[in-house]
Amino acid sequence: MTVRLSAEASKAAEDSNVDLTSLMRAAIRDVSRRLDLRKTRVSVRVSPKRTIRSAGVGGFTDPVTGRVALSLDPDHPKFDRVLQVWLPATVAHELHHSVRIKRGPGYGETLLEAIVTEGLAQVFSREVVADAPILPDAVSGPAVCRLWADARRESRVGAYDHYAWFFGTQEIPKWTGYTLGHELIQSYLVRRPPESAASLVECPARMIISEAGFCR
Numbered sequence: 001m002t003v004r005l006s007a008e009a010s011k012a013a014e015d016s017n018v019d020l021t022s023l024m025r026a027a028i029r030d031v032s033r034r035l036d037l038r039k040t041r042v043s044v045r046v047s048p049k050r051t052i053r054s055a056g057v058g059g060f061t062d063p064v065t066g067r068v069a070l071s072l073d074p075d076h077p078k079f080d081r082v083l084q085v086w087l088p089a090t091v092a093h094e095l096h097h098s099v100r101i102k103r104g105p106g107y108g109e110t111l112l113e114a115i116v117t118e119g120l121a122q123v124f125s126r127e128v129v130a131d132a133p134i135l136p137d138a139v140s141g142p143a144v145c146r147l148w149a150d151a152r153r154e155s156r157v158g159a160y161d162h163y164a165w166f167f168g169t170q171e172i173p174k175w176t177g178y179t180l181g182h183e184l185i186q187s188y189l190v191r192r193p194p195e196s197a198a199s200l201v202e203c204p205a206r207m208i209i210s211e212a213g214f215c216r
Helices: 007-015 020-033 079-103 111-128 142-157 160-167 176-189 205-212
Strands: 002-005 041-046 057-061 068-072
Touching: 002 007, 002 020, 007 020, 007 041, 007 068, 020 041, 020 079, 020 160, 041 079, 057 079, 057 160, 068 079, 079 111, 111 142, 111 160, 142 176, 160 176, 176 205
Parallel strands: 002 041, 041 068
Antiparallel strands: 057 068
């Protein structure tokens, strides 16, 4: 595991009395206790435009190489919490993606596969960081199953609008893909103890979907 910290990111953390090197080592160590990490590169930089505004941090895992890029916003009003809570949770989330890409079925090419991958990573981040915040639910009640049915139909077509399903449009509420993924994985885990997001890192999406009993 190679970790590259930009000078700007290290300085921003230092200004908040946080040793970014130590924090990243601890975050990766906590993940490695649950996942068999494969050699990859993790970079941390300051790039506010690439963060989730409410969280002050953003993450991207290359779907081909499994390399992880993390972005920080030092101007976030609670930047100390960003570093201590959101950053470790995001490290866990993205490294779950990385392992799934390198060892398992990959990130996924269809909408349903992406929903499963994101749901697993969300649940895994809570397995690693117990008090990790999660994105607010996009929808609740009957709307969940209605959107799940829409996602299933769109997945059969093949190509899909990733941004629309995960970051929202006028027709699709913000975070819908993440909400569906989280609820789907939780449904699976209730039916299949003692499985976990960690143990499912290599599990094909179709198996999880067929056995989750979600929206039936």
